[in-house]
Amino acid sequence: MSTAIRPHLSKIVLAPMEGVIDAAMRARLTKLGGYSRCVTEFIRVSDVLLPKRVFMRLCPELAEGGLTASGVPVYVQLLGSNPEALAINAQRAAALGARGVDLNFGCPAKTVNKSMGGSVLLQEPDRVAAIVAGVRDAMPADIPLTVKIRIGYHDDQLLEQIVAGIWSAGASELAIHARTKFDGYKPPAYWATVQDVVHDRARQLYINGEIWTVADSYKAIQQSGCEHLMLGRGALAAPDLANRIANDAVDQPPMAWELLVGEIEEQFLQHDCNSPRHIGNRTKQWLAYLKRHYPEALQLFARLRTLRDVQSIASQFTAHRQQDLSI
Ligand SMILES: Cc1cc2nc3c(=O)[nH]c(=O)nc-3n(C[C@H](O)[C@H](O)[C@H](O)COP(=O)(O)O)c2cc1C
Known part of the structure:
Protein backbone atom coordinates (compact mmCIF):
# COMPACT_ATOMS: atom_id res chain seq x y z
CA MET A 1 0.00 0.00 0.00
CA SER A 2 1.24 3.46 -0.82
CA THR A 3 1.27 6.04 1.97
CA ALA A 4 0.77 8.97 -0.39
CA ILE A 5 -1.97 11.35 0.70
CA ARG A 6 -4.02 13.23 -1.79
CA PRO A 7 -3.36 16.92 -1.16
CA HIS A 8 -6.53 18.54 -2.48
CA LEU A 9 -9.45 18.07 -4.80
CA SER A 10 -7.93 19.21 -8.07
CA LYS A 11 -9.31 20.09 -11.45
CA ILE A 12 -7.50 18.35 -14.29
CA VAL A 13 -7.00 19.88 -17.71
CA LEU A 14 -5.96 17.89 -20.77
CA ALA A 15 -2.94 19.75 -22.19
CA PRO A 16 -2.80 21.09 -25.73
CA MET A 17 -0.48 19.00 -27.92
CA GLU A 18 -0.08 20.03 -31.53
CA GLY A 19 -0.12 17.09 -33.94
CA VAL A 20 -1.07 14.68 -31.16
CA ILE A 21 -4.16 15.65 -29.14
CA ASP A 22 -6.75 16.53 -31.77
CA ALA A 23 -10.53 16.44 -31.41
CA ALA A 24 -10.66 12.65 -31.86
CA MET A 25 -8.08 12.13 -29.11
CA ARG A 26 -9.83 14.66 -26.85
CA ALA A 27 -13.08 12.74 -27.30
CA ARG A 28 -11.41 9.42 -26.52
CA LEU A 29 -9.50 10.62 -23.45
CA THR A 30 -12.33 12.64 -21.93
CA LYS A 31 -14.63 9.63 -22.34
CA LEU A 32 -12.41 7.82 -19.83
CA GLY A 33 -13.17 10.49 -17.23
CA GLY A 34 -11.44 12.86 -14.83
CA TYR A 35 -11.04 15.95 -17.02
CA SER A 36 -12.72 19.27 -16.38
CA ARG A 37 -11.37 20.93 -19.50
CA CYS A 38 -9.37 20.48 -22.72
CA VAL A 39 -7.34 22.94 -24.75
CA THR A 40 -6.99 22.74 -28.55
CA GLU A 41 -3.73 22.54 -30.44
CA PHE A 42 -2.49 26.09 -31.00
CA ILE A 43 -3.94 28.25 -33.74
CA ARG A 44 -1.14 30.42 -35.07
CA VAL A 45 -2.17 34.07 -35.42
CA SER A 46 -0.03 36.45 -37.47
CA ASP A 47 -1.68 39.73 -38.49
CA VAL A 48 -5.05 38.75 -39.86
CA LEU A 49 -8.47 37.59 -38.79
CA LEU A 50 -8.50 33.89 -39.55
CA PRO A 51 -11.44 32.38 -41.41
CA LYS A 52 -14.06 30.38 -39.56
CA ARG A 53 -12.86 27.15 -41.19
CA VAL A 54 -9.49 27.38 -39.37
CA PHE A 55 -11.26 27.48 -36.02
CA MET A 56 -13.61 24.64 -37.00
CA ARG A 57 -10.73 22.48 -38.21
CA LEU A 58 -8.73 22.83 -34.99
CA CYS A 59 -11.80 22.84 -32.78
CA PRO A 60 -14.64 20.89 -34.44
CA GLU A 61 -16.28 20.78 -31.00
CA LEU A 62 -17.42 24.37 -31.74
CA ALA A 63 -20.21 22.77 -33.79
CA GLU A 64 -21.27 20.89 -30.62
CA GLY A 65 -21.45 23.79 -28.20
CA GLY A 66 -17.72 23.79 -27.51
CA LEU A 67 -17.91 20.46 -25.67
CA THR A 68 -16.43 17.02 -26.26
CA ALA A 69 -18.93 14.17 -26.70
CA SER A 70 -18.70 13.52 -22.95
CA GLY A 71 -19.51 17.15 -22.16
CA VAL A 72 -16.05 18.46 -21.28
CA PRO A 73 -15.48 22.11 -22.32
CA VAL A 74 -12.79 22.82 -24.92
CA TYR A 75 -10.87 26.11 -24.88
CA VAL A 76 -9.38 27.43 -28.11
CA GLN A 77 -5.66 28.13 -27.89
CA LEU A 78 -4.13 31.05 -29.80
CA LEU A 79 -0.42 31.65 -30.35
CA GLY A 80 1.09 34.90 -31.57
CA SER A 81 2.53 38.24 -30.52
CA ASN A 82 0.36 40.83 -32.24
CA PRO A 83 -2.13 41.98 -29.57
CA GLU A 84 -4.67 43.41 -32.02
CA ALA A 85 -4.63 40.31 -34.22
CA LEU A 86 -4.89 38.02 -31.21
CA ALA A 87 -7.77 40.12 -29.88
CA ILE A 88 -9.88 39.92 -33.05
CA ASN A 89 -9.24 36.20 -33.36
CA ALA A 90 -10.17 35.65 -29.72
CA GLN A 91 -13.39 37.54 -30.43
CA ARG A 92 -14.05 35.26 -33.38
CA ALA A 93 -13.41 32.15 -31.27
CA ALA A 94 -15.88 33.45 -28.69
CA ALA A 95 -18.44 34.30 -31.37
CA LEU A 96 -18.15 30.76 -32.73
CA GLY A 97 -19.02 29.41 -29.30
CA ALA A 98 -15.65 28.72 -27.67
CA ARG A 99 -16.07 27.98 -23.95
CA GLY A 100 -12.85 29.88 -23.32
CA VAL A 101 -9.68 31.12 -24.99
CA ASP A 102 -6.16 30.18 -23.96
CA LEU A 103 -2.97 32.05 -24.90
CA ASN A 104 0.22 30.08 -25.55
CA PHE A 105 3.48 31.55 -24.23
CA GLY A 106 5.20 28.20 -23.85
CA CYS A 107 5.93 26.86 -27.30
CA PRO A 108 9.69 26.26 -27.71
CA ALA A 109 9.66 25.58 -31.48
CA LYS A 110 12.31 27.54 -33.39
CA THR A 111 9.99 28.48 -36.25
CA VAL A 112 7.37 29.76 -33.82
CA ASN A 113 9.88 31.65 -31.65
CA LYS A 114 11.53 33.24 -34.71
CA SER A 115 8.24 34.92 -35.55
CA MET A 116 7.98 36.13 -31.93
CA GLY A 117 5.40 33.61 -30.76
CA GLY A 118 5.40 31.20 -27.83
CA SER A 119 8.09 31.02 -25.16
CA VAL A 120 10.37 33.68 -26.69
CA LEU A 121 7.94 36.29 -25.30
CA LEU A 122 8.72 35.17 -21.74
CA GLN A 123 11.83 37.38 -22.02
CA GLU A 124 9.49 40.39 -22.11
CA PRO A 125 7.03 40.23 -19.20
CA ASP A 126 5.48 43.62 -20.05
CA ARG A 127 4.75 42.48 -23.55
CA VAL A 128 3.10 39.31 -22.28
CA ALA A 129 0.94 41.39 -19.93
CA ALA A 130 0.00 43.81 -22.72
CA ILE A 131 -1.05 40.93 -24.99
CA VAL A 132 -3.15 39.31 -22.25
CA ALA A 133 -4.78 42.66 -21.39
CA GLY A 134 -5.53 43.42 -25.04
CA VAL A 135 -7.17 40.06 -25.60
CA ARG A 136 -9.06 40.17 -22.30
CA ASP A 137 -10.50 43.62 -23.10
CA ALA A 138 -11.66 42.50 -26.53
CA MET A 139 -13.46 39.36 -25.36
CA PRO A 140 -16.95 39.07 -23.91
CA ALA A 141 -16.67 39.34 -20.12
CA ASP A 142 -18.30 35.95 -19.52
CA ILE A 143 -15.79 33.99 -21.62
CA PRO A 144 -12.73 32.98 -19.60
CA LEU A 145 -9.25 33.86 -20.82
CA THR A 146 -6.55 31.47 -19.60
CA VAL A 147 -2.81 31.51 -20.18
CA LYS A 148 -0.12 28.85 -20.50
CA ILE A 149 3.56 29.59 -19.84
CA ARG A 150 6.84 27.92 -19.00
CA ILE A 151 8.87 29.07 -15.97
CA GLY A 152 11.03 31.16 -18.28
CA TYR A 153 13.09 31.29 -21.44
CA HIS A 154 16.76 30.93 -20.38
CA ASP A 155 16.02 30.66 -16.65
CA ASP A 156 13.26 31.42 -14.14
CA GLN A 157 14.45 34.92 -13.14
CA LEU A 158 11.46 36.70 -14.68
CA LEU A 159 8.78 34.28 -13.50
CA GLU A 160 7.44 36.49 -10.69
CA GLN A 161 7.15 39.46 -13.05
CA ILE A 162 5.54 37.39 -15.82
CA VAL A 163 2.93 35.92 -13.49
CA ALA A 164 2.12 39.25 -11.80
CA GLY A 165 1.58 40.82 -15.22
CA ILE A 166 -0.72 38.02 -16.32
CA TRP A 167 -2.91 38.40 -13.24
CA SER A 168 -3.07 42.18 -13.50
CA ALA A 169 -4.07 41.81 -17.15
CA GLY A 170 -7.16 39.91 -16.05
CA ALA A 171 -6.46 36.26 -16.94
CA SER A 172 -8.71 33.94 -15.01
CA GLU A 173 -6.38 30.93 -14.79
CA LEU A 174 -2.77 30.10 -15.53
CA ALA A 175 -1.07 26.79 -16.37
CA ILE A 176 2.67 26.64 -15.73
CA HIS A 177 4.84 24.06 -17.47
CA ALA A 178 7.59 23.84 -14.89
CA ARG A 179 10.55 23.98 -17.28
CA THR A 180 12.29 26.72 -19.24
CA LYS A 181 12.33 26.84 -23.01
CA PHE A 182 15.94 25.61 -22.82
CA ASP A 183 14.93 22.66 -20.67
CA GLY A 184 12.69 21.60 -23.56
CA TYR A 185 10.96 18.40 -22.52
CA LYS A 186 13.87 16.90 -20.58
CA PRO A 187 13.10 15.61 -17.08
CA PRO A 188 12.84 16.76 -14.40
CA ALA A 189 10.12 19.38 -14.23
CA TYR A 190 10.86 21.98 -11.55
CA TRP A 191 7.54 21.91 -9.71
CA ALA A 192 8.97 23.55 -6.56
CA THR A 193 10.09 26.62 -8.54
CA VAL A 194 6.45 27.50 -9.08
CA GLN A 195 5.79 27.73 -5.34
CA ASP A 196 7.40 31.19 -5.24
CA VAL A 197 4.74 32.69 -7.49
CA VAL A 198 1.59 31.07 -6.08
CA HIS A 199 0.85 33.65 -3.33
CA ASP A 200 -2.95 33.60 -2.88
CA ARG A 201 -3.68 32.30 -6.40
CA ALA A 202 -3.41 28.52 -5.85
CA ARG A 203 -7.02 28.05 -6.94
CA GLN A 204 -6.30 29.62 -10.32
CA LEU A 205 -3.08 27.72 -10.98
CA TYR A 206 -2.39 24.49 -12.87
CA ILE A 207 0.94 22.72 -12.53
CA ASN A 208 2.16 20.97 -15.68
CA GLY A 209 5.10 18.82 -16.69
CA GLU A 210 6.31 15.28 -16.06
CA ILE A 211 3.18 13.96 -14.34
CA TRP A 212 3.01 10.28 -15.31
CA THR A 213 1.34 8.64 -12.30
CA VAL A 214 -1.15 9.41 -9.55
CA ALA A 215 1.76 9.67 -7.10
CA ASP A 216 3.48 12.21 -9.41
CA SER A 217 0.30 14.30 -9.38
CA TYR A 218 0.37 14.46 -5.59
CA LYS A 219 4.05 15.46 -5.58
CA ALA A 220 3.50 18.09 -8.26
CA ILE A 221 0.69 19.66 -6.27
CA GLN A 222 2.53 19.49 -2.97
CA GLN A 223 5.79 20.84 -4.33
CA SER A 224 4.30 23.58 -6.52
CA GLY A 225 1.51 24.75 -4.23
CA CYS A 226 -0.85 24.86 -7.23
CA GLU A 227 -4.30 23.46 -6.67
CA HIS A 228 -4.85 22.00 -10.14
CA LEU A 229 -3.14 19.88 -12.77
CA MET A 230 -2.56 19.84 -16.50
CA LEU A 231 -1.64 16.48 -18.08
CA GLY A 232 0.07 16.13 -21.45
CA ARG A 233 2.17 13.12 -22.40
CA GLY A 234 1.12 11.35 -19.19
CA ALA A 235 -2.47 11.35 -20.46
CA LEU A 236 -1.39 9.55 -23.64
CA ALA A 237 0.89 7.09 -21.86
CA ALA A 238 -1.86 6.08 -19.41
CA PRO A 239 -5.21 7.10 -20.89
CA ASP A 240 -7.13 6.63 -17.61
CA LEU A 241 -4.63 8.65 -15.54
CA ALA A 242 -6.98 11.60 -14.97
CA ASN A 243 -9.73 9.25 -13.86
CA ARG A 244 -7.42 7.55 -11.35
CA ILE A 245 -6.21 10.92 -10.03
CA ALA A 246 -9.80 12.15 -9.71
CA ASN A 247 -10.71 8.98 -7.80
CA ASP A 248 -7.65 9.11 -5.60
CA ALA A 249 -6.71 5.65 -6.91
CA VAL A 250 -3.03 5.87 -6.07
CA ASP A 251 -2.58 2.11 -5.81
CA GLN A 252 -4.60 1.21 -8.89
CA PRO A 253 -2.57 0.22 -11.96
CA PRO A 254 -3.35 1.75 -15.37
CA MET A 255 -6.37 0.26 -17.16
CA ALA A 256 -5.91 -3.22 -18.60
C1 LIG B 1 4.17 16.95 -29.31
C2 LIG B 1 3.83 18.10 -28.38
C3 LIG B 1 2.99 19.10 -28.84
C4 LIG B 1 2.66 20.19 -27.99
N1 LIG B 1 1.82 21.17 -28.45
C5 LIG B 1 1.47 22.20 -27.63
C6 LIG B 1 0.54 23.21 -28.04
O1 LIG B 1 -0.02 23.19 -29.16
N2 LIG B 1 0.27 24.22 -27.16
C7 LIG B 1 0.85 24.28 -25.92
O2 LIG B 1 0.57 25.21 -25.17
N3 LIG B 1 1.68 23.33 -25.50
C8 LIG B 1 2.00 22.29 -26.30
N4 LIG B 1 2.84 21.30 -25.86
C9 LIG B 1 3.30 21.32 -24.45
C10 LIG B 1 2.36 20.47 -23.57
O3 LIG B 1 1.08 21.08 -23.51
C11 LIG B 1 2.90 20.35 -22.14
O4 LIG B 1 3.08 21.63 -21.60
C12 LIG B 1 4.24 19.61 -22.09
O5 LIG B 1 4.21 18.42 -22.88
C13 LIG B 1 4.62 19.26 -20.64
O6 LIG B 1 3.63 18.48 -20.04
P1 LIG B 1 3.75 16.87 -19.93
O7 LIG B 1 5.08 16.57 -19.29
O8 LIG B 1 2.56 16.47 -19.11
O9 LIG B 1 3.71 16.34 -21.34
C14 LIG B 1 3.19 20.24 -26.68
C15 LIG B 1 4.02 19.21 -26.24
C16 LIG B 1 4.34 18.14 -27.06
C17 LIG B 1 5.25 17.04 -26.53
Whole structure:
Protein backbone atom coordinates (compact mmCIF):
# COMPACT_ATOMS: atom_id res chain seq x y z
CA MET A 1 0.00 0.00 0.00
CA SER A 2 1.24 3.46 -0.82
CA THR A 3 1.27 6.04 1.97
CA ALA A 4 0.77 8.97 -0.39
CA ILE A 5 -1.97 11.35 0.70
CA ARG A 6 -4.02 13.23 -1.79
CA PRO A 7 -3.36 16.92 -1.16
CA HIS A 8 -6.53 18.54 -2.48
CA LEU A 9 -9.45 18.07 -4.80
CA SER A 10 -7.93 19.21 -8.07
CA LYS A 11 -9.31 20.09 -11.45
CA ILE A 12 -7.50 18.35 -14.29
CA VAL A 13 -7.00 19.88 -17.71
CA LEU A 14 -5.96 17.89 -20.77
CA ALA A 15 -2.94 19.75 -22.19
CA PRO A 16 -2.80 21.09 -25.73
CA MET A 17 -0.48 19.00 -27.92
CA GLU A 18 -0.08 20.03 -31.53
CA GLY A 19 -0.12 17.09 -33.94
CA VAL A 20 -1.07 14.68 -31.16
CA ILE A 21 -4.16 15.65 -29.14
CA ASP A 22 -6.75 16.53 -31.77
CA ALA A 23 -10.53 16.44 -31.41
CA ALA A 24 -10.66 12.65 -31.86
CA MET A 25 -8.08 12.13 -29.11
CA ARG A 26 -9.83 14.66 -26.85
CA ALA A 27 -13.08 12.74 -27.30
CA ARG A 28 -11.41 9.42 -26.52
CA LEU A 29 -9.50 10.62 -23.45
CA THR A 30 -12.33 12.64 -21.93
CA LYS A 31 -14.63 9.63 -22.34
CA LEU A 32 -12.41 7.82 -19.83
CA GLY A 33 -13.17 10.49 -17.23
CA GLY A 34 -11.44 12.86 -14.83
CA TYR A 35 -11.04 15.95 -17.02
CA SER A 36 -12.72 19.27 -16.38
CA ARG A 37 -11.37 20.93 -19.50
CA CYS A 38 -9.37 20.48 -22.72
CA VAL A 39 -7.34 22.94 -24.75
CA THR A 40 -6.99 22.74 -28.55
CA GLU A 41 -3.73 22.54 -30.44
CA PHE A 42 -2.49 26.09 -31.00
CA ILE A 43 -3.94 28.25 -33.74
CA ARG A 44 -1.14 30.42 -35.07
CA VAL A 45 -2.17 34.07 -35.42
CA SER A 46 -0.03 36.45 -37.47
CA ASP A 47 -1.68 39.73 -38.49
CA VAL A 48 -5.05 38.75 -39.86
CA LEU A 49 -8.47 37.59 -38.79
CA LEU A 50 -8.50 33.89 -39.55
CA PRO A 51 -11.44 32.38 -41.41
CA LYS A 52 -14.06 30.38 -39.56
CA ARG A 53 -12.86 27.15 -41.19
CA VAL A 54 -9.49 27.38 -39.37
CA PHE A 55 -11.26 27.48 -36.02
CA MET A 56 -13.61 24.64 -37.00
CA ARG A 57 -10.73 22.48 -38.21
CA LEU A 58 -8.73 22.83 -34.99
CA CYS A 59 -11.80 22.84 -32.78
CA PRO A 60 -14.64 20.89 -34.44
CA GLU A 61 -16.28 20.78 -31.00
CA LEU A 62 -17.42 24.37 -31.74
CA ALA A 63 -20.21 22.77 -33.79
CA GLU A 64 -21.27 20.89 -30.62
CA GLY A 65 -21.45 23.79 -28.20
CA GLY A 66 -17.72 23.79 -27.51
CA LEU A 67 -17.91 20.46 -25.67
CA THR A 68 -16.43 17.02 -26.26
CA ALA A 69 -18.93 14.17 -26.70
CA SER A 70 -18.70 13.52 -22.95
CA GLY A 71 -19.51 17.15 -22.16
CA VAL A 72 -16.05 18.46 -21.28
CA PRO A 73 -15.48 22.11 -22.32
CA VAL A 74 -12.79 22.82 -24.92
CA TYR A 75 -10.87 26.11 -24.88
CA VAL A 76 -9.38 27.43 -28.11
CA GLN A 77 -5.66 28.13 -27.89
CA LEU A 78 -4.13 31.05 -29.80
CA LEU A 79 -0.42 31.65 -30.35
CA GLY A 80 1.09 34.90 -31.57
CA SER A 81 2.53 38.24 -30.52
CA ASN A 82 0.36 40.83 -32.24
CA PRO A 83 -2.13 41.98 -29.57
CA GLU A 84 -4.67 43.41 -32.02
CA ALA A 85 -4.63 40.31 -34.22
CA LEU A 86 -4.89 38.02 -31.21
CA ALA A 87 -7.77 40.12 -29.88
CA ILE A 88 -9.88 39.92 -33.05
CA ASN A 89 -9.24 36.20 -33.36
CA ALA A 90 -10.17 35.65 -29.72
CA GLN A 91 -13.39 37.54 -30.43
CA ARG A 92 -14.05 35.26 -33.38
CA ALA A 93 -13.41 32.15 -31.27
CA ALA A 94 -15.88 33.45 -28.69
CA ALA A 95 -18.44 34.30 -31.37
CA LEU A 96 -18.15 30.76 -32.73
CA GLY A 97 -19.02 29.41 -29.30
CA ALA A 98 -15.65 28.72 -27.67
CA ARG A 99 -16.07 27.98 -23.95
CA GLY A 100 -12.85 29.88 -23.32
CA VAL A 101 -9.68 31.12 -24.99
CA ASP A 102 -6.16 30.18 -23.96
CA LEU A 103 -2.97 32.05 -24.90
CA ASN A 104 0.22 30.08 -25.55
CA PHE A 105 3.48 31.55 -24.23
CA GLY A 106 5.20 28.20 -23.85
CA CYS A 107 5.93 26.86 -27.30
CA PRO A 108 9.69 26.26 -27.71
CA ALA A 109 9.66 25.58 -31.48
CA LYS A 110 12.31 27.54 -33.39
CA THR A 111 9.99 28.48 -36.25
CA VAL A 112 7.37 29.76 -33.82
CA ASN A 113 9.88 31.65 -31.65
CA LYS A 114 11.53 33.24 -34.71
CA SER A 115 8.24 34.92 -35.55
CA MET A 116 7.98 36.13 -31.93
CA GLY A 117 5.40 33.61 -30.76
CA GLY A 118 5.40 31.20 -27.83
CA SER A 119 8.09 31.02 -25.16
CA VAL A 120 10.37 33.68 -26.69
CA LEU A 121 7.94 36.29 -25.30
CA LEU A 122 8.72 35.17 -21.74
CA GLN A 123 11.83 37.38 -22.02
CA GLU A 124 9.49 40.39 -22.11
CA PRO A 125 7.03 40.23 -19.20
CA ASP A 126 5.48 43.62 -20.05
CA ARG A 127 4.75 42.48 -23.55
CA VAL A 128 3.10 39.31 -22.28
CA ALA A 129 0.94 41.39 -19.93
CA ALA A 130 0.00 43.81 -22.72
CA ILE A 131 -1.05 40.93 -24.99
CA VAL A 132 -3.15 39.31 -22.25
CA ALA A 133 -4.78 42.66 -21.39
CA GLY A 134 -5.53 43.42 -25.04
CA VAL A 135 -7.17 40.06 -25.60
CA ARG A 136 -9.06 40.17 -22.30
CA ASP A 137 -10.50 43.62 -23.10
CA ALA A 138 -11.66 42.50 -26.53
CA MET A 139 -13.46 39.36 -25.36
CA PRO A 140 -16.95 39.07 -23.91
CA ALA A 141 -16.67 39.34 -20.12
CA ASP A 142 -18.30 35.95 -19.52
CA ILE A 143 -15.79 33.99 -21.62
CA PRO A 144 -12.73 32.98 -19.60
CA LEU A 145 -9.25 33.86 -20.82
CA THR A 146 -6.55 31.47 -19.60
CA VAL A 147 -2.81 31.51 -20.18
CA LYS A 148 -0.12 28.85 -20.50
CA ILE A 149 3.56 29.59 -19.84
CA ARG A 150 6.84 27.92 -19.00
CA ILE A 151 8.87 29.07 -15.97
CA GLY A 152 11.03 31.16 -18.28
CA TYR A 153 13.09 31.29 -21.44
CA HIS A 154 16.76 30.93 -20.38
CA ASP A 155 16.02 30.66 -16.65
CA ASP A 156 13.26 31.42 -14.14
CA GLN A 157 14.45 34.92 -13.14
CA LEU A 158 11.46 36.70 -14.68
CA LEU A 159 8.78 34.28 -13.50
CA GLU A 160 7.44 36.49 -10.69
CA GLN A 161 7.15 39.46 -13.05
CA ILE A 162 5.54 37.39 -15.82
CA VAL A 163 2.93 35.92 -13.49
CA ALA A 164 2.12 39.25 -11.80
CA GLY A 165 1.58 40.82 -15.22
CA ILE A 166 -0.72 38.02 -16.32
CA TRP A 167 -2.91 38.40 -13.24
CA SER A 168 -3.07 42.18 -13.50
CA ALA A 169 -4.07 41.81 -17.15
CA GLY A 170 -7.16 39.91 -16.05
CA ALA A 171 -6.46 36.26 -16.94
CA SER A 172 -8.71 33.94 -15.01
CA GLU A 173 -6.38 30.93 -14.79
CA LEU A 174 -2.77 30.10 -15.53
CA ALA A 175 -1.07 26.79 -16.37
CA ILE A 176 2.67 26.64 -15.73
CA HIS A 177 4.84 24.06 -17.47
CA ALA A 178 7.59 23.84 -14.89
CA ARG A 179 10.55 23.98 -17.28
CA THR A 180 12.29 26.72 -19.24
CA LYS A 181 12.33 26.84 -23.01
CA PHE A 182 15.94 25.61 -22.82
CA ASP A 183 14.93 22.66 -20.67
CA GLY A 184 12.69 21.60 -23.56
CA TYR A 185 10.96 18.40 -22.52
CA LYS A 186 13.87 16.90 -20.58
CA PRO A 187 13.10 15.61 -17.08
CA PRO A 188 12.84 16.76 -14.40
CA ALA A 189 10.12 19.38 -14.23
CA TYR A 190 10.86 21.98 -11.55
CA TRP A 191 7.54 21.91 -9.71
CA ALA A 192 8.97 23.55 -6.56
CA THR A 193 10.09 26.62 -8.54
CA VAL A 194 6.45 27.50 -9.08
CA GLN A 195 5.79 27.73 -5.34
CA ASP A 196 7.40 31.19 -5.24
CA VAL A 197 4.74 32.69 -7.49
CA VAL A 198 1.59 31.07 -6.08
CA HIS A 199 0.85 33.65 -3.33
CA ASP A 200 -2.95 33.60 -2.88
CA ARG A 201 -3.68 32.30 -6.40
CA ALA A 202 -3.41 28.52 -5.85
CA ARG A 203 -7.02 28.05 -6.94
CA GLN A 204 -6.30 29.62 -10.32
CA LEU A 205 -3.08 27.72 -10.98
CA TYR A 206 -2.39 24.49 -12.87
CA ILE A 207 0.94 22.72 -12.53
CA ASN A 208 2.16 20.97 -15.68
CA GLY A 209 5.10 18.82 -16.69
CA GLU A 210 6.31 15.28 -16.06
CA ILE A 211 3.18 13.96 -14.34
CA TRP A 212 3.01 10.28 -15.31
CA THR A 213 1.34 8.64 -12.30
CA VAL A 214 -1.15 9.41 -9.55
CA ALA A 215 1.76 9.67 -7.10
CA ASP A 216 3.48 12.21 -9.41
CA SER A 217 0.30 14.30 -9.38
CA TYR A 218 0.37 14.46 -5.59
CA LYS A 219 4.05 15.46 -5.58
CA ALA A 220 3.50 18.09 -8.26
CA ILE A 221 0.69 19.66 -6.27
CA GLN A 222 2.53 19.49 -2.97
CA GLN A 223 5.79 20.84 -4.33
CA SER A 224 4.30 23.58 -6.52
CA GLY A 225 1.51 24.75 -4.23
CA CYS A 226 -0.85 24.86 -7.23
CA GLU A 227 -4.30 23.46 -6.67
CA HIS A 228 -4.85 22.00 -10.14
CA LEU A 229 -3.14 19.88 -12.77
CA MET A 230 -2.56 19.84 -16.50
CA LEU A 231 -1.64 16.48 -18.08
CA GLY A 232 0.07 16.13 -21.45
CA ARG A 233 2.17 13.12 -22.40
CA GLY A 234 1.12 11.35 -19.19
CA ALA A 235 -2.47 11.35 -20.46
CA LEU A 236 -1.39 9.55 -23.64
CA ALA A 237 0.89 7.09 -21.86
CA ALA A 238 -1.86 6.08 -19.41
CA PRO A 239 -5.21 7.10 -20.89
CA ASP A 240 -7.13 6.63 -17.61
CA LEU A 241 -4.63 8.65 -15.54
CA ALA A 242 -6.98 11.60 -14.97
CA ASN A 243 -9.73 9.25 -13.86
CA ARG A 244 -7.42 7.55 -11.35
CA ILE A 245 -6.21 10.92 -10.03
CA ALA A 246 -9.80 12.15 -9.71
CA ASN A 247 -10.71 8.98 -7.80
CA ASP A 248 -7.65 9.11 -5.60
CA ALA A 249 -6.71 5.65 -6.91
CA VAL A 250 -3.03 5.87 -6.07
CA ASP A 251 -2.58 2.11 -5.81
CA GLN A 252 -4.60 1.21 -8.89
CA PRO A 253 -2.57 0.22 -11.96
CA PRO A 254 -3.35 1.75 -15.37
CA MET A 255 -6.37 0.26 -17.16
CA ALA A 256 -5.91 -3.22 -18.60
CA TRP A 257 -4.20 -3.44 -21.98
CA GLU A 258 -6.92 -5.82 -23.19
CA LEU A 259 -9.44 -2.96 -22.84
CA LEU A 260 -7.12 -0.30 -24.13
CA VAL A 261 -6.24 -2.15 -27.31
CA GLY A 262 -9.90 -1.90 -28.33
CA GLU A 263 -9.69 1.90 -27.94
CA ILE A 264 -6.52 2.04 -30.03
CA GLU A 265 -8.02 -0.12 -32.78
CA GLU A 266 -11.17 1.99 -32.87
CA GLN A 267 -9.09 5.17 -32.97
CA PHE A 268 -7.16 3.73 -35.92
CA LEU A 269 -10.25 2.63 -37.86
CA GLN A 270 -12.23 5.81 -37.24
CA HIS A 271 -9.57 8.52 -37.39
CA ASP A 272 -6.26 7.30 -38.77
CA CYS A 273 -7.24 5.68 -42.08
CA ASN A 274 -8.39 8.53 -44.24
CA SER A 275 -5.33 10.36 -45.41
CA PRO A 276 -3.57 7.90 -47.79
CA ARG A 277 -0.05 9.23 -47.12
CA HIS A 278 -0.44 9.12 -43.35
CA ILE A 279 -2.34 5.90 -42.66
CA GLY A 280 -1.45 4.58 -39.22
CA ASN A 281 0.92 7.43 -38.27
CA ARG A 282 -1.12 8.70 -35.33
CA THR A 283 -1.64 5.13 -34.10
CA LYS A 284 2.11 4.46 -34.11
CA GLN A 285 2.69 7.80 -32.37
CA TRP A 286 0.21 6.90 -29.62
CA LEU A 287 1.82 3.46 -29.19
CA ALA A 288 5.18 5.19 -28.70
CA TYR A 289 3.68 7.06 -25.71
CA LEU A 290 1.92 3.94 -24.41
CA LYS A 291 5.22 1.99 -24.28
CA ARG A 292 5.99 3.78 -21.04
CA HIS A 293 3.39 1.79 -19.09
CA TYR A 294 2.52 -1.10 -21.38
CA PRO A 295 5.10 -3.61 -22.71
CA GLU A 296 2.33 -4.86 -25.02
CA ALA A 297 2.41 -1.50 -26.82
CA LEU A 298 5.95 -2.37 -27.94
CA GLN A 299 4.75 -5.67 -29.37
CA LEU A 300 1.92 -4.03 -31.26
CA PHE A 301 4.21 -1.22 -32.43
CA ALA A 302 6.69 -3.77 -33.81
CA ARG A 303 3.86 -5.39 -35.76
CA LEU A 304 2.67 -2.10 -37.29
CA ARG A 305 5.93 -0.23 -37.72
CA THR A 306 6.48 -0.77 -41.45
CA LEU A 307 2.83 -1.10 -42.51
CA ARG A 308 1.08 1.68 -44.42
CA ASP A 309 -2.28 0.32 -45.55
CA VAL A 310 -5.54 -0.11 -43.70
CA GLN A 311 -6.03 -3.82 -44.35
CA SER A 312 -2.63 -4.99 -43.14
CA ILE A 313 -2.66 -2.74 -40.07
CA ALA A 314 -6.18 -3.86 -39.13
CA SER A 315 -5.18 -7.52 -39.46
CA GLN A 316 -2.25 -6.99 -37.08
CA PHE A 317 -4.63 -5.97 -34.30
CA THR A 318 -6.22 -9.43 -34.63
CA ALA A 319 -2.82 -11.13 -34.78
CA HIS A 320 -1.70 -9.18 -31.68
CA ARG A 321 -4.74 -10.35 -29.74
CA GLN A 322 -4.40 -13.98 -30.83
CA GLN A 323 -0.63 -14.41 -30.77
CA ASP A 324 0.71 -11.89 -28.22
CA LEU A 325 -2.21 -11.83 -25.79
CA SER A 326 -3.85 -15.23 -26.46
CA ILE A 327 -7.38 -13.81 -26.40
C1 LIG B 1 4.17 16.95 -29.31
C2 LIG B 1 3.83 18.10 -28.38
C3 LIG B 1 2.99 19.10 -28.84
C4 LIG B 1 2.66 20.19 -27.99
N1 LIG B 1 1.82 21.17 -28.45
C5 LIG B 1 1.47 22.20 -27.63
C6 LIG B 1 0.54 23.21 -28.04
O1 LIG B 1 -0.02 23.19 -29.16
N2 LIG B 1 0.27 24.22 -27.16
C7 LIG B 1 0.85 24.28 -25.92
O2 LIG B 1 0.57 25.21 -25.17
N3 LIG B 1 1.68 23.33 -25.50
C8 LIG B 1 2.00 22.29 -26.30
N4 LIG B 1 2.84 21.30 -25.86
C9 LIG B 1 3.30 21.32 -24.45
C10 LIG B 1 2.36 20.47 -23.57
O3 LIG B 1 1.08 21.08 -23.51
C11 LIG B 1 2.90 20.35 -22.14
O4 LIG B 1 3.08 21.63 -21.60
C12 LIG B 1 4.24 19.61 -22.09
O5 LIG B 1 4.21 18.42 -22.88
C13 LIG B 1 4.62 19.26 -20.64
O6 LIG B 1 3.63 18.48 -20.04
P1 LIG B 1 3.75 16.87 -19.93
O7 LIG B 1 5.08 16.57 -19.29
O8 LIG B 1 2.56 16.47 -19.11
O9 LIG B 1 3.71 16.34 -21.34
C14 LIG B 1 3.19 20.24 -26.68
C15 LIG B 1 4.02 19.21 -26.24
C16 LIG B 1 4.34 18.14 -27.06
C17 LIG B 1 5.25 17.04 -26.53
